[in-house]
Amino acid sequence: MIRHSSHVLREYHRYVREGNADVCYLRHPSGVTVVVLKKDHAVMKKKVKKIEWNTNPKKNKGIDRSKQSVIGKRKKGGLFLQPETRLCIIQCEDDTEYHIRAGIRGRLVEVNQRLSQEPELIQLAPENQGYLAILMSYTNEKY
Template sequence: MTTHQSTESFILLDVKGKPCEDHCILQHSNRICVITLAESHPVLQSGKTIKSISYQISTNCSRLQNKVSGKFKRGAQFLTELAPLCKIYCSDGKEYTISSCVRGRLMEVNENILHKPSILQEKPSTEGYIAVVLPKFEESKSITDGLLTQKQYEEVVVRRITATTATS
């Protein structure tokens, strides 16, 4: 995964206790966080086809209704770490809920993936991002506590592959 020099990559494993449903948080030096899927997420595995993506979380909550304005980002929806951002529906009938992973204000969602879901799989860490979240200033340093660095994540992926091969 290539990222800009002023961006650090952090991984949250098994989001909401779901094995391999790993999310990636790209944190820029200005504290903005871009939420993406980690390389090991089931949606990014070969053979998966995305049927559709929805930012409609419930009948009363759509991330598309997020309207941010002004210097203080008025109107932005506030998210907790486990707040759902979107749902991804695959052609095999599986459904994946993508969570925020970061407490903060929702700055934008990537509407491009609604019209062309394949970019989520083709370019997950760039054009296929899920959303942009701005953490509270005082929390911006601590949001990465408990998350893995890219190197630690790669070690976990190797262990998972080794464990899977050993049990087969």
């Protein structure tokens, strides 16, 4: 029986930024970057209660990333992200919160809306159904 490597291993290059130890980046040659939580992150050992896409709800100034919509080939309407921009807040059952940052410059294409209803996907399938976000990174930028 021949075993083939997964689609993620064949098509995407895996990157980790030194300044952002929370996430791993899966970059496709087309420039699409999938942001996933690292497998050794502290959240993987806890029960996740909720994933908050509005990163500043207390002051009502935050932008709810789950309500962003993009249009067209150039992804107009996507939020521009800087390395220090918060993508989401992961809340665990023991009331600990983890602020996940983008870590790279790019345009937010979509966030994983499925995590709002099924937050355990982050632990069960972190590189498939449990991804955090999809970004269009700048082509000349290296990780």
